[in-house]
Amino acid sequence: MHGLINRSIQCFLRDTYGAAIWAATAREAGLGFDSFETMLTYDATLTDAVIDAAARLLNRSRDSVLEDLGTYLVSHRNAQAVRRLLRFGGVTYADFLHSLEDLPGRARLALPDIDLPVFEVVDHSPTEFALICRSPLAGIGHVLVGLLRAMADDYGVLSLVEHRGLCEGGEVVAIILAETAFSEGRRFDLARSAVAVG
């Protein structure tokens, strides 16, 4: 798994639960080092070991840790770059959902060796979507549940997002748009200079 992905999991644990929990997670997972490097590639089993170790230490289910990771990627101030790149997906939340299939390709423009999950978007109607996610990381669908809920808030959309189990070698997430102008949402400008960048 790409260092950037592992590093974002590390930052999520550090920013949410503190440096001591990250240090304990790294020990518990038997990493043999105390920090992931962004530009190195690591064996996928290490990523799994980190998630499992964090779940044990926090006494929470693996699924809920992964869901919080998804929320963190969109809503934490230390992950603003991710939120911005996701907002490039479209003007509306529905556009954004459609653009998810393009996401791995877009990411590869920047990092040719990044292994983002592969998505398949199915629109049953203008308000009902299914997202099939495929990744070596078991539970990737739960990351998407957290991420899609946070993105709905970001767009000011009221939606129902649920993990619907496994299908065709992937995990299925169902999205139902209840109201597309629920709240103001957060402002997004294509030009970065238009917003305060931390």
Added chain:
Amino acid sequence: MERRVPPVCLESAALGVLMPMHVVLDPAGRIIACGQTMQKLFGQRSLPGADFFALFDLRRPSGLTGMASLRSRVGQRIYLIARDLPTTGLRGVALPLAGNQGMVLNLSFGIGLIDAVGEHDLTDADFAPTDLAIELLYVVEAKSAVMQELKDLNLRLHGAKVAAEEQALTDTLTGLRNRRALDLALQRALHGGGSFALMHLDLDFFKAVNDTLGHAAGDHVLRCVAEVLSGETRQSDTVARVGGDEFVILLPGLADPTRLMVIAQRIVLRLSEPILYEGRDCVISASIGLAVSSSYEAPTADEMFNDADQALYAAKHAGRGCVRLHAPPITSNMP
């Protein structure tokens, strides 16, 4: 007063300059004309005359199976693929022609641009003069070159960091020298030919501190011990932490057992004082075994370490907080 703008009419060839990947459909969904890049994707197979919906799979929004449904999505982004070119994802937008004479669709490669350029052998001339596709290719290529450089640099720095850590001579917890530094210093002392002493020190009751007050307390104790050892020795001595609660001090130029015993006993005395940690006393003590180079005909590192260790064992056996000097061979010149 509002001025009415007449419909814009363009020859198909002119439209092709603006949009080299457009497709013009008649009201029945048959292709009437297309741009030259669109035609290039299909090679010998001529597009005009073909049924658009047979040639293309309109994947999203769902339900786009004919002209009526396409009309209901006017102006919206559409995701589609040509059935014969499944690896080339396309996106497009459809607009009605004036007078209800059919529709025009403009297509592009979207994110698949880079792969498409390779697969279909596209050149600058295949894109509209206003298209930023070539700029995008340029940015990606320039960025990849820079990225490769950074990646190589990153690997070099990472390798250097690992090597530096291996070669480091310091014990990171206490700031004392580590085993490696001690070995180097001992080699120097042995080769230098002068006399010297080895002091092997082991803490008593340290495990109890760790177990009852936690690792943070244990770490604090080790740092305090390091301060005492540094304070009670000379600048030229090497004070090393060689194990969890094990220390070795190399004292060059010092072979007088009496003086060594005085130093060792002073250290033992200092370390018998309780160490305060977060309002609680940590009580430890230290046992020391000594070996002196002048006890040997030709001292070796292994032999001296071993003998200092034996002396330490004897000190521990004699009760905590004791000092023992390795008993020299029979031909001893000890007083």
